[in-house]
Structures are given as structure tokens and as C-alpha cells.
Amino acid sequence: MNIVVTGAAGFIGSHLCEALLSQGHLVKGIDQLQPASALKIKEDNLKNVLAHPNFEWQPADLLGMDLDREIDKADIVFHLAGLAGVRNSWGKTFADYLQANILLTQKILEACKQASRLKKLVFASSSSVYGGGGGQYNSESSPTQPISPYGLTKLAGEQLCYLYHKQYGVPYTALRYFTVYGPRQRPDMGFHRFMRNAWLGQPLLIYGNGEQTRDYTYVSDLVDANIKAMHYAKHGTVFNIGGTETASINEVVQKIERLAGKPLNITYSPEQPGDPFATRADIALASAELGYQPKVSLDQGLGEQWSYITALYENQNP
Template sequence: MKKALVTGCAGFIGSHLTQRLLNDGVTVIGIDGFIDNYDVAAKLRNLAEIGKHPAFTFHSTTLQTGRWDIWLENVDVVFHLAALPGVRNSWGKSFADYVSHNILATQELLEACLQRPKPPVIVVSSSSSVYGTMQGTVTNENAPLRPVSPYGVTKEAMEQICSVYVKAYGLPVTMLRYFTVYGPRQRPDMAFHRFFRQMMKGEEVIVYGDGQQSRDFTYVTDAVEANLLAAQHAVPGDIFNVGGEREIKLIDVLSIMGTLMNLTPRITYQNGPAGDSLRTCADIQFAQQRLGYKPKVALEEGLRHQLAEIRSQSKG
């Protein structure tokens, strides 16, 4: 890989991926539309160091502007992370925005890559939200897709449109289903970031639901590694679960956070919002076998890194 396009390069995972590519000597074209689903200042912080790199060219725009001849010139690999995230905000009139950013923009990208003399490899970021609330022990990629939120529906539809282009044209697309990614630069609306901030301020921690919901949490550098491995080893049409090292209940995560901060969290429980999955747990055997993927960062270590970054921001 000599040159890559990263959509959503100023976001949480996208900025980490861009930084890793640049460190590995790859020339990167980055696109980000600064959608105001959360504080744009956070995205600007993510770009602060990356933007100084001589091998990085940044375009501040949405994919819908369609300057594909410029963006895709001599690109070997496209990492497609641009999306409108978040389960809770995807209901009501906002659903049209999710359709635009998650489905229609992806189709435009696929069509543009198809027109290239040699289409680049395309690694598309999806979500465990396509599964809904998981049943049984662990969930592999062949499990039924039963999203319980409009956001999950758009991610499933995005996967379907990618699969159509693979089947019809052999376009080299692979998809990664992330299981709750966390770590430094995590979106401020996400649970871990919010919990740490509330505890640092001495506030009660607001937990939606009863705290017994469980998740498979994935540290951000492991998600980045999955992208790089998929670009190298995936077969067109492959779909991979990208998970962490274990499933854990949210209430137990809060206990770990409290230990790291030398305090006992004061918790207030509120009704869980519509669309939240009660349980996620990834079977990552396919990613292990095909890609050599293996999560390297344990939850306790990852939380320490995230806490250190939040404390550093607070001092700044």
C-alpha cells in the first residue's frame, strides 16, 4: 500500500487509522465533512497533529460533493469510515440524515471506485448494531441480522449495497463489524467518555438501563489493526467481526473505572433508550483465521489510556 484514502479521517477511529498509516509511510488523502453530531472542536483536536504531516492531504467536505477524480487518484486502498453514528439519535426525522450519510454516500463511493481503471481495495466500517440483541454464547458473521435501531438498519443496508457491488462487478470490498470501540478520542457522547467525565467532576454517573447489559469492547488500536489486515488479506465480500478480549457487564466496567480513579462511582439509573442492544459478544474466529487478527489491548489497560487522555485534555 502506497497511497490510501480515509473517509471520516477526523473522527474517533478514522484519526487513529490515519495516524497509523502515516507512521507506516503511506501517503494519505483524508476527507471529513465535520458533521455536527458532536462537538466539532473534538474533531479538530484529532486533526491537529495529523495535519502537519507532509504525506497527508486533507479535504474538508462531505462525500456527497463527489470530487472523486481528485480523491481517488493513484489510491491503492480506501478505508471508508465516514458515517453518521449513534443509535439514540437515529429515530424520527433524523433517519433521513442517516440514510444519506450511511447508505447513499457509500453507494456513491462504490460507484466512483468502480469507474477507476483499477478499482482500489475498499475496507468499509460497519457495526455490531446489525445483529441487534445477540442470542446464545457468541455471535459469528452468519448470525441473523436483526437490528433494533434505525442506525442499525442503515448499517445493514450499507453492507447489502456493498455485497451487491461485489457480486455484480467483483469490486474488492470487505466489511468490518466493530463491537463498541473505545479509547482515546472516543466520541464525547459515548458511555466510557461520559462516565469518566462525570466521575472527574464528582457528578453522579448516569447509566441507561439497569447496568446489567453486556458488551464486547474493542480498543481503538485493535480496530485500526483490523483495517490494515483486511486491506492485505481479505477476499472481496468478506465480512469480519472485530471484537475485544471478553464480554463484560456495564456495571462491572464502572467498577474498574472507579478503581482506576480511586473512588466509588455514584450511579443513577435511567430508563434505557429505544434501540439499545442488551448484549453483544463477538466470535472473532474468522478474522483470526483469515486475517491473523488478535485483540492485543485488555480492557483495564485500554481504560487507563483513555482516562489519561481525558485528564490531559482537562488540564489543557
Template sequence: MRCLVTGVAGFVGSTLAERLVSLGHDVLGVDCFTDYYARSNKEENLAALRAGPRFGFEQLDLATADLVPIVSGADAVFHQAAQAGVRASWGKTFETYTSCNVLATQRLLEAAKNAGTVERFVYASSSSVYGDTTDLPMRETSRPRPFSPYGVTKLAAEHLAELYRENFGVPTVSLRYFTVYGPRQRPDMGFHRFIARLLRGEPLPVYGDGEQTRDFTFIEDIVEANLQSLNEGASGVYNIGGGSRVTLNDVLVLLAELTGQKMEIARGDKQAGDVRHTAADTTRAETELGYKPKVGLREGLARQVEWMKAHPQAWG
């Protein structure tokens, strides 16, 4: 199978591309190397892929480039590219989010429609579309109420995927990721920051009382969900969670144990856009995709800690 992976230099994109190549697929990866975090981290993510014969790479911006050449001939599109970050999406940077998350997705969908070869278009969405709801667990039928500009752009792109499926027959699947973690996690993300600070002996910044909960999902389970989205009959929106809903305070205790470091907390005020709780109902993904998370939180965090110890240059 010929696969296009956008955002291939990132956390999920590079891990997914490696898995696709290992399964014998040919992968064309694209990335524009936004300055959200260090390019050196992204180049390191690509190193093993670049060394293999089944991987090709093009540096381009999905919001401006001619996308026909990269989509033509692709059997599957895995659209992982996005401008990430809830807190950074407020204010003057919002234009970047609309360009990277909405416009880029529409242009890629349009190219897939015109190509006529795409058998599956998988869009990486986010649990952020649900917002700060008290209706838990979150279900695909729940009303989306984004609580941040980032969530608004992810939901808008989801709607575009649905419109292209219903009006033009583009076979789209949207996967709502719940707090992804593991090796190669972005330097701005919580677990990465906490582990790096613990290993340096620095205080851990906690916004609010620490009793907020998240449904944490290990990267390998996210990759598996993408592969399962190729199954016949997959269509529409699916929650992809890890089944590890834990308070932040409990996570920090576990990280201190896994790193063998003493924990010092530096508390701050709750940040705009941060939701109180997330919890995924994955029944639909289990029934229609065969999805079932396999990596528990302790094992997953232990693997991320070991990866970070081996890659201090990625700490940010």
C-alpha cells in the same frame, strides 16, 4: 501505498490515518465536520496529521461532492465516515443517517468502481447489524436483525459493499466493529461520558439495570484489523471484537478504581434501540486476516483515562 480515509477527523479515522502515515503510506483524508459533536475535538484529532508531509485533507460531503478526484489513484479506501449513534437515529434525524451512511457509501463505491485503481475497499460496519439477539456469540453467518434505525443503515451499506463486490469486482471488506473505546472516543460514547463525569464528581447515567454486556474493543485493535484487511484474500464480512465481554456495572466499578473517584449512579429506563448483550465470534477474522486483539479492558481503560485527564477540553 496511496490511501483514502473518510471520516478522517473522527475517533477511528484519525487514529487509523496516523498509523498509515507512520508506516510510510500517503494518506488523503476527507471529512465534512458534521455537528454531531464539537468541531474543535476533530481539529485536535487532525493536528499531528496536518503537520506531516504525507497527509492531505479535503473538506467535503460524500453524499453530494464529486468523488472522482479523491478516489482516482487511490490504492486503498478506508471508509470510516458515518453518522453515528443508536439513540439519536430515531425520528426526524433518520434522513441524516440515510444520507451519511447509505447514500454516501453507494456513491463512494460507485467512484471506486469507476476509478479502477482501488485494490481494497474497507467499510467500517457495526455490531449493531445483529440487533438484540440471544444467539451468542454473534457470528458472521448469524441472521442480521437490526434493533435501531442506525443498525438498519449500517446493514444496508454492508449490502451495497457486497453487491459492488459481486457485480463489479470492487474488492470490499466489511468490518463489524464491536463497541470501540480508547483515546479520542466521541464525547457521546459511554466510556467517555462516564470518565468525564467521574472526574467532575457527577452522577453516572445508567439506563436499565446495568447488567447488559458489551464486547469492548480497543482502538488500536480496530486499526490493526483495518490494516490486516489489506491482506491478500481478505473479502466479505468480519467481526472485530476485543474479547472483553463485561457487564456495565463491572465496567463502572473498574472506572471508579482507575479514576480514584467515588461512584454515584443515576438510573433511568432502558433506551429504545439498546440491545441487551453483544459478543463477537472473531474466528473468521483470526483465520483469514490474522486478527487477534492485544489490549485488554483494564489496560485500555487506563489509557483512555490518562488521555482524558490530559485533554479536559475534549470532555464535551
């Protein structure tokens, strides 16, 4: 099939492109290589696919390009592009989140409603739509009460998909990602920071008391969920995509200390606005409807990411 992936050079998008190409699809990857500080990271993410004969690479500003032309002949669209991060979504930078997560999604949907061959739009949403959580499992019917501007923009993206499905028949499925980790994770994300600092012997700052819990999803399991959603015959649906287990930040740090063979120098600071205390994914619906079953344990996934991090920072070992 002809497949368009927005956010193709990112952490998740690059893994998804590799998987789609391995299945024989024609993949067009679109991503904005900004800011300049992210350029090398994104280029490295794509190094395994740039020379592939079935991969077309298009670095561009998605908001400024002619998406109607790009999507017109697509069978499938994966919309992963957007601005992530809870803590940075407050204040003046909220305007950037509006642009990247709401206005861009609306522009994608406008192009999708006119694409005659489109079989499925898979939209990347987030567990942040649920809010803080009290440790209970979140099902797709749980209240959506974001506690961060980022979560609000992802919920707005879901609602836009629903509107375009009801009004114009856009065939979409939304996936709510729960804390994704693995090789190529962005440098600002938790596991990357923890492992980098452990490898380099640098102090580590943890917000809150470290007892916050997350449902961690390894990137290959998430990619599998996206591909299953691509083939899902029903439309107008949303699914939780979580991992094999839940753990606290402190428990994860202990696992990283075992991988590093040394203790981390940890400093705790006050919780940050918008950070949920607990996220837990009820994936029963995704299991029943998509056949989704996460396979990678937290220990296994952390080991894979540790190998990636030590190779990435090999030359910086003090």
C-alpha cells in the same frame, strides 16, 4: 500506496491515519467538520498528522464533492465516514442516517467501481447489524436482525458493498466493529461520559440496570484489523472485530471508580429503544483469515483512556 480515508478526523479515522502514515503510505483524509460543535474535537484529533508531508487534508461534504476525482488514483479506500449512535437514529433524524450511512456509501461505491487502481475498499460496519442478542456469540453467519434504524443503515451499507462487488467487481471487505473505545472517543459515547463525569464529580445516568454486556474493542486493535483487511487478498467478505473480553456496564463503572479513586454518583433510568442487551463477538474467522488477535486488555485500555480524559478536562477539575 495511495490511500483515501473518509471520516479521517473522527475517533477511529484519526488513529488509522496515524498508523498508515507510520507505515510510509500517502494518505488523503476527507471529513466533514460539521456540526460546528464537533469542529475543535476533530481538529484536535488530527493534530498529530496535519503537518505530516504524506498527509493531505480535505475538509468537505462528501455527499457534495466529486468523489470520482478523489478516489480515481487510490489504491485503498477506507470508508469510515457515517453517522453513529443507536438512540438518535429514531424519528425525524433517521433522514440524516439515510444520507450519511446509505446514500454516501452508494456514492463511494460508484466512485470505487471506476477506480482502475483500487485494490481494496474497507467498509466500517457495526455489531448493531445483529440486533439485541441473548448473550451468545455472534458469528458472521448469525442472523442479521437490527433492532435500531442505525443498525439497519449499516446492514444496508454492507448489502450495497456486496451488490457492487457482484455486479462490478468492487474489491471490498466489511468489518463489523464491536463497541470501540480509547483516546479520542466521542463525548457522547459511554466510556467518555463515564470518565468525564467521574473526573468532574458529576452525576452519571445509566440506561437500563447496568447488567447489559458488551464486547469492548480497544482502538489500536481495531486499527490493526483495518490494516490487515487492507492486505487481505480475497474480496466480498465480512468479519467480526471484537476485543479481548466481555464485561457489563456495571463492571466497567467499577473499574472506572478504581481509576478515579472515588465512587460515581449513578442514576439508573429505563432502557432506550434499540439498545442491545448483550453483544459478543466470535472472531474466529477474522483470526483465521486476517490473522487478527486483539492484544489490549480492558483494564489496560481503560487506563489509557483515563489518562486521555484527565488531560482533556484537566482545567475543569472542580
